[in-house]
Amino acid sequence: MMNKFFYKKIFKIAVLILSIGYVIWFLWDRREDIALSFQLDPILIVSISVLCLFYLLVYALRFKHVIEKSSGRRLIYYIWLKCFILGRFFNQFIPQFGNIYRSYQLKKLFGVSHTLYISSFFSYAWMDTILNFSIMLVVLLIFKPELVIFEISAILIVGSLLFIVIFTPIVIQRIFHDVWFRNKNLDWLSSKFKDVFEVSLSNIINFKYVFWFIILGLLSFVIVISIFYFIFLGIGISAELTQLVFFYTLHKLSTFINITPSNLGVRELAYGVLCSAAGYGMAQGIMVSVILRMFNFIILVILGFSFGGASIVKHRKDHDMYCFKDKV
Secondary structure, eight states: OOOHHHHHHHHHHHHHHHHHHHHHHHHHHHHHHHHOOOOOOOOHHHHHHHHHHHHHHHHHHHHHHHHHHHHOOOOOHHHHHHHHHHHHHHTTTSHHHHHHHHHHHHHHHHHHHHHHHHHHHHHHHHHHHHHHHHHHHHHHHHHHHTEETTEHHHHHHHHHHHHHHHHHHHHHHHHTTTTTSSSOOOOOOHHHHHHHHHHHHHHTTTTHHHHHHHHHHHHHHHHHHHHHHHHHHHHHOOOOHHHHHHHHHHHHHHHHHHGGGGTTHHHHHHHHHHHHHTSSSSHHHHHHHHHHHHHHHHOOOOOOHTHHHHHHHHHTTTSSSSSSSOOO
């Protein structure tokens, strides 16, 4: 087990180093072309900053909506927003520490168990991914039904992914529902998996809950699409809606699936490949990711310091690191 963990860690470090190294080399090699196309003016900078901030507020509201439904507890938005922002702030520097921090905060301040927080996180990721693929499928059907990827219909690919995303948790839940272990530890772990999947599946039968999740999800979609549109304008490209939707979906998936810390280097390469496939060039795609990461990082650092994130880390040995002295 230790060897598996060690090799996994080495693999992630190697991917991180190679990805960042390649991105830096690539940008330096194309620095003159990038300088010519870079057109971020003050209006675009302010617009992107406001949209990034607004996205965080909507993201926190959607997550709050899911946690309340999964746990049956009412969260005070401002307190939860502070916890949410600090969690993302900590994740910028220590992978997964922000999620642990949020889990302990929710248990201490609102009585939400760690299992219910994990259930909420899974439920959010699952429903959000379904919504994202659904949006992509609708956009393709309306605007680009003829689009082909690797000689396969893009509609068929996205439709198949949507089907897999919808039914995989349902199948897994049925498997765990009928499985029991003699070993107490394995049986306990199995019961936790059951709880996670059962909470997620029970949530989707509530029409009002699903309705508001979709409404807030569509608002989130409009915000992120607008951010990408303005960033592309900032590098001299007027991107089409279909292309923006692909970047949106990739961005959302990278939020839940991390290969390196914050997918540093990996996301830049993925955006580069996607942008190259769209006919704009790999350098432009990498720049889009770098600009977006820069805006998000600056905003999170400003908010994180404003909410006392630095103080919590600095004095973590003097008191419980998972709570605020002022109870948030």
